[in-house]
Amino acid sequence: MRHIISVQLENASGALSRVAGLFSARGFNIESLTVATTNDPTLSRMTIVSVGDDNIIEQIVKQLNKLIDVVKVTDLTATEHIERELLLVKLAVNNDSQSKVESQLDLYDAKIIDASEEVYTVELAGKSQKINDFINAFNADEVLEVSRTGVTGVCQK
Amino acid sequence: MKLNGAQILVDCLKSEGVKHIFGYPGGAVLHIYDALNACTVIDHILVRHEQGAVHAADGYARVSGKCGVSLVTSGPGLTNAVTGIATAYSDSIPMVVISGQVPSAVIGSDAFQEVDAVGITRSCVKHNFLVKSADDIAETVKKAFYIATTGRPGPVLIDITKDATIAEVEYEGYPEAIEMRSYQPEVKVSAEQIAKAISIIETSKKPIIYSGGGSVIGNASQALRKLTRNTGFPITQTLMGLGAYPATDKQSLGMLGMHGTYESNNAMHDSDCIIAVGARFDDRITGNLEKFCPYAKIIHIDIDPSSVGKVVGVDVSIIGQVNEVLNALILGLEAKKLPNIDAWWKQINDWRLVDSMAYKTKQGVIKPQTVIETLYEVTNGDAIVTSDVGQHQMWAAQYYPFDKPRRWINSGGLGTMGFGLPAAMGAKLADPDLDVACVTGDGSIQMMLQELSTMLQYHTPVKIININNGYLGMVRQWQEFFYDKRYSMSYMDALPDFVKLAESYGHIGIRVEKEEDLKPALIEAFKQKDRTVFIDIVTDPTENVFPMIPSGAGHHEMLLAGRDDMASTNDSGLNLV
Numbered sequence: 001m002r003h004i005i006s007v008q009l010e011n012a013s014g015a016l017s018r019v020a021g022l023f024s025a026r027g028f029n030i031e032s033l034t035v036a037t038t039n040d041p042t043l044s045r046m047t048i049v050s051v052g053d054d055n056i057i058e059q060i061v062k063q064l065n066k067l068i069d070v071v072k073v074t075d076l077t078a079t080e081h082i083e084r085e086l087l088l089v090k091l092a093v094n095n096d097s098q099s100k101v102e103s104q105l106d107l108y109d110a111k112i113i114d115a116s117e118e119v120y121t122v123e124l125a126g127k128s129q130k131i132n133d134f135i136n137a138f139n140a141d142e143v144l145e146v147s148r149t150g151v152t153g154v155c156q157k
Numbered sequence: 158m159k160l161n162g163a164q165i166l167v168d169c170l171k172s173e174g175v176k177h178i179f180g181y182p183g184g185a186v187l188h189i190y191d192a193l194n195a196c197t198v199i200d201h202i203l204v205r206h207e208q209g210a211v212h213a214a215d216g217y218a219r220v221s222g223k224c225g226v227s228l229v230t231s232g233p234g235l236t237n238a239v240t241g242i243a244t245a246y247s248d249s250i251p252m253v254v255i256s257g258q259v260p261s262a263v264i265g266s267d268a269f270q271e272v273d274a275v276g277i278t279r280s281c282v283k284h285n286f287l288v289k290s291a292d293d294i295a296e297t298v299k300k301a302f303y304i305a306t307t308g309r310p311g312p313v314l315i316d317i318t319k320d321a322t323i324a325e326v327e328y329e330g331y332p333e334a335i336e337m338r339s340y341q342p343e344v345k346v347s348a349e350q351i352a353k354a355i356s357i358i359e360t361s362k363k364p365i366i367y368s369g370g371g372s373v374i375g376n377a378s379q380a381l382r383k384l385t386r387n388t389g390f391p392i393t394q395t396l397m398g399l400g401a402y403p404a405t406d407k408q409s410l411g412m413l414g415m416h417g418t419y420e421s422n423n424a425m426h427d428s429d430c431i432i433a434v435g436a437r438f439d440d441r442i443t444g445n446l447e448k449f450c451p452y453a454k455i456i457h458i459d460i461d462p463s464s465v466g467k468v469v470g471v472d473v474s475i476i477g478q479v480n481e482v483l484n485a486l487i488l489g490l491e492a493k494k495l496p497n498i499d500a501w502w503k504q505i506n507d508w509r510l511v512d513s514m515a516y517k518t519k520q521g522v523i524k525p526q527t528v529i530e531t532l533y534e535v536t537n538g539d540a541i542v543t544s545d546v547g548q549h550q551m552w553a554a555q556y557y558p559f560d561k562p563r564r565w566i567n568s569g570g571l572g573t574m575g576f577g578l579p580a581a582m583g584a585k586l587a588d589p590d591l592d593v594a595c596v597t598g599d600g601s602i603q604m605m606l607q608e609l610s611t612m613l614q615y616h617t618p619v620k621i622i623n624i625n626n627g628y629l630g631m632v633r634q635w636q637e638f639f640y641d642k643r644y645s646m647s648y649m650d651a652l653p654d655f656v657k658l659a660e661s662y663g664h665i666g667i668r669v670e671k672e673e674d675l676k677p678a679l680i681e682a683f684k685q686k687d688r689t690v691f692i693d694i695v696t697d698p699t700e701n702v703f704p705m706i707p708s709g710a711g712h713h714e715m716l717l718a719g720r721d722d723m724a725s726t727n728d729s730g731l732n733l734v
Binding site: 009017025066 | 275280284287337463465466467
């Protein structure tokens with residue numbers, strides 16, 4: 001099962017490598033990882049999406065807690081939470097496809113942030129599934145380049 | 158007070174109560190060595206190889222219970238130390254390793270003797286630090302010792318750039334305490350979990366205590382004895398746990414696992430209530446997980462939550478210092494009526510009759526088991542025994558019953574050949590009054606031989622018991638059993654003359670080829686209180702370690718010496734090795 005694990009850790013050099021190293025050394029799966037400092041500049045928040053059965057997720061949480069730099073680990077999936085991911089995508093447009101593309105953008109509430117005659121650069125934030133659906137709404141030759149941030153999330157309470 | 162970084166470091170170590178440092182100098186740590194030279198309260202042991210330094214600090218820590226300290230230079234100094242660090246990490250040994258680093262201005266430029274020490278050691282330390290400023294040294298050292306010695310102990314590396322050791326800064330003294338929001342090793346024992354454990358124990362019919370290295374490291378020997386005696390339960394101990402409970406006591410079933418006793422393993426298999434104390438269900442213990450303890454409810458006591466449920470699912474986990482948990486359990490059980498387990502003991506005593514540790518002697522050949530039994534006799538069972546890794550390690554564990562903790566010093570987790578000799582040196586420095594024997598083999602001893610030189614320089618007399626069978630014995634045993642006797646690279650031609658070798662290092666060498674010479678030689682060796690004696694004992698080259706749980710088998714499917722045919726492990730079993 002897919003889990004979103006939120007990790008608060010010391011904003012210290014090497015902290016990211018400790019987490020990434022833990023996943024590779026113990027053979028844990030990592031689907032995405034985002035990290036940035038929080039409102040407290042001495043703390044970073046890392047959001048990791050991993051897939052595994054309950055035992056594996058339990059081990060991931062325990063092993064993360066064991067890292068000295070880690071302050072708090074929360075399995076967001078186990079609580080009410082909000083998750084979001086940001087997509088930047090370059091879409092090919094031409095006279096024939098323009099109206100179809102734009103109607104898709106409207107449907108998903110995606111925003112054109114840069115446009116040339118042949119290429120729209122579009123941003124969309126949402127759950128990962130919504131972003132998958134959005135990308136799949138276009139033909140393969142229309143999608144020129146995809147960049148996703150990976151999931152970030154917070155507890156609702 | 159203005160001091161340079163190196164002087165601050167040395168003052169911190171002094172304040173931390175460090176008495177011995179095992180190390181080797183080099184360019185990046187010259188300032189530190191200069192500061193050490195001016196320090197009269199810390200003895201520095203100049204080893205001959207950095208791996209030896211870390212193993213010696215490790216042996217010192219295991220015997221004394223204090224934090225071992227090692228000092229190495231950058232680059233190859235650090236990489237040589239890595240095997241020692243990983244060894245300590247596997248066995249949760251408290252240790253601080255200080256390594257030099259190239260000046261901060263040239264980090265990342267592939268400078269001379271530069272390696273990414275923090276990166277290389279990340280997966281084999283409890284934590285590590287890169288210090289680039291003299292201002293950070295004191296706090297980092299405080300943190301390092303705090304982390305290394307609390308919670309589940311482990312090695313901590315401090316990598317210090319050369320410029321940080323040179324810079325002069327204001328030093329306000331060694332911090333008295335340290336707060337870390339991200340590291341809180343104190344755990345309160347859960348009364349609720351204790352109650353759950355007691356309810357399982359109360360209703361059990363076939364309980365067994367399975368105790369591991371945590372009982373030794375956690376200094377829980379007294380509590381473990383009390384729990385075992387109060388309950389009257391049988392107890393089995395892991396390779397790492399030997400000595401926490403006296404092996405000669407009637408409630409002790411001996412070691413369990415791959416080369417454990419018949420009674421221990423069968424009792425584990427049939428048990429309905431396993432009390433795991435500071436043990437981590439290592440693969441050498443469990444054998445085939447699908448066949449592991451099928452009838453048991455498992456209570457797992459451990460300081461490290463990640464040990465719980467990692468390998469085997471448990472029914473009740475109790476997180477905390479082993480000592481505290483055991484005392485809570487003892488207290489909780491006092492008011493309870495304990496189960497009558499007479500029938501269980503009868504079953505266990507029947508298993509004991511199998512006499513799984515029996516071995517056949519052969520005229521004209523010295524059996525390695527006899528060597529260990531003779532060692533036990535000659536030292537009255539009261540020596541510190543270090544070992545290397547292989548067959549001799551198993552025989553030492555099987556035939557030298559340890560009655561006290563911190564007397565059996567071996568690399569159980571990582572299985573590091575070369576550990577025994579430097580660890581013996583560290584052990585002797587930790588407890589100079591006790592006899593120290595290093596049980597080794599002709600393969601292992603050659604991995605750290607150079608430390609014989611250090612042992613002369615620092616007068617650390619130990620007795621080296623070399624079980625010389627001319628083979629990498631454990632490899633040979635597996636090739637005999639599981640590879641149709643294709644002995645690939647397990648025979649060492651051209652062994653050195655160990656007697657002359659010992660003599661060339663200034664020690665005494667004795668060679669023993671006949672059984673009747675064995676005991677007199679050992680008596681003579683241990684009479685030499687102030688000398689290191691290398692006793693090279695020619696033993697049966699074909700002897701194997703029994704009993705044995707072959708790969709893929711369960712605890713109830715043991716093979717016994719001279720009674721079972723070994724050639725029956727399938728390929729899927731070998732994968733489980």
